[in-house]
Amino acid sequence: MRDVAIVGVGMTRFGELWETSLRDLFVQAASDALHSARADHLDAVFIGNMSAGQFVGQEHIGPLLVDHLGMAGVAAGRVESACASGGLALRTAFVEVASGMSDLVMAAGVEKMTDGADVTDVLATAADQELEAYHGITFPGLYAMIARAHMEKHGTTEEDLSWVSVKNHRHGALNPKAQFPVEVTLEAVMRSSMVADPLRLLHCSPVSDGAAAVLLCPLDQAKQYTDRPVRIRASGLATGSMALADRKDIAFLDAVQLSAQRAYKMAGLTPADMQLAEVHDCFAIAEICCIEALGLVAPGTGNSAARTGETALGGRIPVNTSGGLKAKGHPVGATGIAQAIELVEQLRGEAGARQVKGARIGLAQNMGGSGASSVVHIFEGV
Amino acid sequence: MPSPRYWREVPSRFRLEAVRCRTCGKVSFPSRAICPGCRGTEFEKTALTREGKVVTSTVLYVAPNEFAMETPYAVAIVETPEGARLMVQLVDCEPDAVKPGLPVALEFRLVRQEGHGGILCYGHKAVPAGA
Numbered sequence: 387m388r389d390v391a392i393v394g395v396g397m398t399r400f401g402e403l404w405e406t407s408l409r410d411l412f413v414q415a416a417s418d419a420l421h422s423a424r425a426d427h428l429d430a431v432f433i434g435n436m437s438a439g440q441f442v443g444q445e446h447i448g449p450l451l452v453d454h455l456g457m458a459g460v461a462a463g464r465v466e467s468a469c470a471s472g473g474l475a476l477r478t479a480f481v482e483v484a485s486g487m488s489d490l491v492m493a494a495g496v497e498k499m500t501d502g503a504d505v506t507d508v509l510a511t512a513a514d515q516e517l518e519a520y521h522g523i524t525f526p527g528l529y530a531m532i533a534r535a536h537m538e539k540h541g542t543t544e545e546d547l548s549w550v551s552v553k554n555h556r557h558g559a560l561n562p563k564a565q566f567p568v569e570v571t572l573e574a575v576m577r578s579s580m581v582a583d584p585l586r587l588l589h590c591s592p593v594s595d596g597a598a599a600v601l602l603c604p605l606d607q608a609k610q611y612t613d614r615p616v617r618i619r620a621s622g623l624a625t626g627s628m629a630l631a632d633r634k635d636i637a638f639l640d641a642v643q644l645s646a647q648r649a650y651k652m653a654g655l656t657p658a659d660m661q662l663a664e665v666h667d668c669f670a671i672a673e674i675c676c677i678e679a680l681g682l683v684a685p686g687t688g689n690s691a692a693r694t695g696e697t698a699l700g701g702r703i704p705v706n707t708s709g710g711l712k713a714k715g716h717p718v719g720a721t722g723i724a725q726a727i728e729l730v731e732q733l734r735g736e737a738g739a740r741q742v743k744g745a746r747i748g749l750a751q752n753m754g755g756s757g758a759s760s761v762v763h764i765f766e767g768v
Numbered sequence: 769m770p771s772p773r774y775w776r777e778v779p780s781r782f783r784l785e786a787v788r789c790r791t792c793g794k795v796s797f798p799s800r801a802i803c804p805g806c807r808g809t810e811f812e813k814t815a816l817t818r819e820g821k822v823v824t825s826t827v828l829y830v831a832p833n834e835f836a837m838e839t840p841y842a843v844a845i846v847e848t849p850e851g852a853r854l855m856v857q858l859v860d861c862e863p864d865a866v867k868p869g870l871p872v873a874l875e876f877r878l879v880r881q882e883g884h885g886g887i888l889c890y891g892h893k894a895v896p897a898g899a
Binding site for chain 1: 824829834835843856868
């Protein structure tokens, strides 16, 4: 396998972007990525997208989107793993370059969620339709069950959940691309309306439009495109039981642990080597479970990390310096790529007010459904 | 949920039909072709006991459109004596009274309706034991 680097990035602002269509979102992010690397060609494009078919009634978006990029002819296709579609697109592109199949490949992600579809119903298709959605459960509902299981087993409180939101909004307030670049108080989070007990509105990531794109090439060709490549040290992908009821421990995300173990092994690194992490905080409880499964904190102790500042900027292991899905926004297919872009900016030392000082190695973890799929990538500044 | 699909699921929805793996004894609900425990493919049919205990739960305040009139309502994961776990609505009690370990009975109930004027879709819901 060849060493692979990211040499260009581009992303739209995340938010309710009424004036911008699915295709225009992609073109904006993809063009920015090409310009940032001064690249005028592509060998292949992989696009992470959960559900253009349901959100905007459009399937077959691979050819559609590269056509609008002015590159009809280029090898392209969509990859899907619900909210982990972006992470899966990055892995697919990574394998394409590492294998020697292609030299310059774009991994992109895009989701257009505000064109009128019933977002709750569309997102619920990432759960088991026959065993879960049939009975009227929602995604916040599934994570609420995980939260209650974590509370029962580890003594996690509503305040613990709320500190995750407070922390991620503090980070997001420093990110000009974030959908909600504002701080929120603990009281505001704990008084927000109940969605699925114990999860309140401000424990939930928002409905967002957005796109993100990165360019990958062999590390030994990276200098053609940039002075500051970021190497992808490892890619780990795993699946777990689809239905929440089938998990051995409902408070633990097996697939996240498995994807992380595979990535650490490939990189020859351990959790202690990570200097920052972007994790999939679709709901506050998800960040708590993810940092435990990634080994960034001891099992059962993720609940105190945001409150004590351990996972805040300036803490031992800053988590979601971008603001996370909570504050930055969560256009589901784009999220995995946007996480990679935060890592690239941090490891290049270009994250401005959000910069983790001296950051050289970090990871991004992107998750699908209630944790049935997970992708972890480890990055290193070179 | 289109009708052929609903019809196909009748054995598990109406009768809680499950399978017990002849190799490792694990009970899968609904039935599967391959045992998730040992990948065995030999099964005997069984039906779940209509009782169990709550493993975890939530109360929904924001629901899918079809269930919007029912909020707030509780949904729980229930474990039956066979060790099978299933997700069901928990009714006939205050939603906030649902706690882990709560003993429940599984009763045959109307679960949803297939669109406006569509067929009625049945299945099981949990109620507190003895209620």
